Amino acid sequence: MKQGIAATMGAWSARHRKTAVFGWLLFVVLASYLGGMHGAHKVTDAESMPGQVARAAKILDDAGVKSPAGETVLVQHPSLTADDPAFHAAVDQVAAAVRATGRTAGELGPYETGAVSADRHSALLRFTVDGADREAAVANVPAVMDAVARAQRQHPGFVVEEYGEASSGKWFGDQFKNDFARAEWTAVPLALGILLIAFGAVVAAVLPVVLAITAFVAAGGLVALCSGLLHTSDDASSVMLLVGLAVGVDYCLFYLRREREERAAGHDPATALRIAAATSGRAVLVSGVTVVVAMAGMFLTGIADFRAMSFATIVVVVTAVLGSLTVLPALLSMLGDRVAKGRVPFLHRLRPGAGDGSRFWNAVLTPVLRRPLAAAVLATGLLLAVAAPLLTMHTANLTFQQQLPRGNALVATAQRVEAAFPGSPAPATVVVKARDITSPEMTRALADLQSRALATGRMHGPTEVTVHAEQNVATVDIPLYGSGNDAVSAAALEALREEVVPATVGAVPGTEAPVTGSTAGSVDFNRQMSDAMLPVFGFVVAFAFLLMLLSFRSLSVAVTAVVLNLLSVGAAYGVLALVFQHGVGAALIGTAGVGAVESWVPLFLFVILFGLSMDYHVFVVSRIKEARDAGLPTRAAVAHGIRSTAGVVTSAAVIMVGVFAVFGTLSMQSMKQMGVGLAVAVLIDATVIRAVLLPAVMTLLDEKNWYLPRWLHRLPRVGAEPAPAGLPAAPRPEPAPAGAHR
Structure with a gap:
């Protein structure tokens, strides 16, 4: 009788042990090396968000307009007001320290922009951090942060603190790297320790971890190689480690435990391996296909980060399945009963034959x-x-303050800025693309946009207009009332999009004016997620049901x-x-x-x-x-x-x-x-x-x-495995518990 896929792969691997093992190692090394040489292409801003936010990013990208990383420095004193000479002098000294770094541009002092709080005890210095893109700005911001920290030490009676896109981006970048490294160095020893307890033998415990890690390394290289066609992201790498380590260890564990059970039951090594391939190998294959199909549902979200996570997970799961069905049988064939070597005293022994369970x-x-x-x-x-x-x-799309741990210094600064200047840390930005951005009609429309926005009572000043005449593009920053992620901010955004923009710049023929910003990003993302929920759920449930139906031929x-x-x-x-x-x-x-x-x-x-x-x-x-x-x-x-x-x-x-x-x-x-x-x-x-x-x-x-049902009997037998030679006879029926239902 023709063997199934899993049994065939296991049998080939056992017969060609060296080819399977060295072929796997070569595959891992080549995938990792080529992926490193190619580099990873990350998801762009225009891809990462849906709706008007994506359109705004596309307009700016096509025009070659880089959104500078905006930063602010809060200068605050409990008793002095902005009108006091000492307060004014402190602001000037902070501005001079920031300029002296040579890493900033477009400094706007509070006395020029009116960025002074209602109680006059706080003032905001605004500027942008140099850099062709956000990553370059994040690389330049440490020098500015150091200058602000020195200014704080020189003015102990004042609060002098920095907050903005570059400084928060630096924190997120540093924290992501630290967290990712911590996850790697914690999760791997943890998995190894659990396997040591489960098997009580070093060799048996190390095998699944090594195969899971090599699968993750190879998958990382493959994802990087494919990132030119399907961009990847930092989140995708994190998810790939999370899922890859979990399923990689589990798949090897299923296979290894079944092989050990059959050896303990008295079968010779070849027969035990053949039974494991036909049973646990098939379960691994069906499970892997199910995970892949489920993850494919994320492509229906239409969001690039989700596509990146989905693709990375699919690649690592396929790689883990491939390793479990090929190199693992080869290693088990090589090791034989030596897989139980390195027994650890006092730990649970490898007793796979205990079919009655604990x-x-x-x-x-x-x-x-x-x-x-x-x-x-x-x-x-x-x-x-x-x-x-x-x-x-x-x-909701969690705000910066919600994402960070309690007591974080940046969160405290953001809260102080928000308390003194509601909406200022994350204003909405209207990106205006026109036939002639400098025409009198458009100039009046831009002015009208600002005045009408303030007249709604849902937005406040200071507003800021930046015109890029050569590209016929302008950006208008308008602070919204609210926290940026609450009903007040959402209502203000709706008023700006549905009322103010259509009545002003939107009324000029040939003009496009999407609204972006953190609040807009949260609203658009939530809407896209809500729209995608039903299709994704339906896809995953339907295909999981179909796979189970085909695999077990049971409704x-x-x-x-x-x-x-x-x-x-x-x-x-x-x-x-x-x-x-x-x-x-x-x-x-x-x-x-x-x-x-x-x-x-x-x-x-x-x-x-x-x-x-x-x-x-x-x-x-x-x-x-x-x-x-x-x-x-x-x-x-x-x-x-x-x-x-x-x-x-x-x-x-x-x-x-x-x-x-x-x-x-x-x-x-x-x-x-x-x-x-x-x-x-x-x-x-x-x-x-x-x-x-x-x-x-x-x-x-x-x-x-x-x-x-009879009408489903024609379904193909997906993944069906014949009983391999040496499969044990039916286990002895266990006595039915007293009182069991008949």
């Missing part, structure tokens, strides 16, 4: 199988209760997989809303409730979790179906499948939860939300779902688990 999982499973209906009702009720807070979930299994995954995702959403929006338990993870969940996190979590949850579902259900195909009745097969996979699912889940939890300790709020959401969902999935709800539901369905 005492703990036996204690959990026995009452579930005895009272499946009660277990299903209780587990479902618990999950729905945990998911309930999602009904109150509010999503019941496919429906159960989708419903259980939706329950775990809903529970994760509930925890996100409860912790990060309402602040319940937030202090336990070093943060506080910020009143909202980052707008991209729910959709991202849905896609990731729907893919990753299939790891356990495919692995467990494959083992159940294998036992049933070998002759056990469904109820006994469910008990055998859950017990025989309990140890490996526990180990895999602990690794995933540990890796994801590391991201929950990072500085930025969005990374915390992503890490905690993933960790909670995987924990729920591996415990309540797989250990309670799945066996309860499958026990209740009994033989209906394998129901396939």
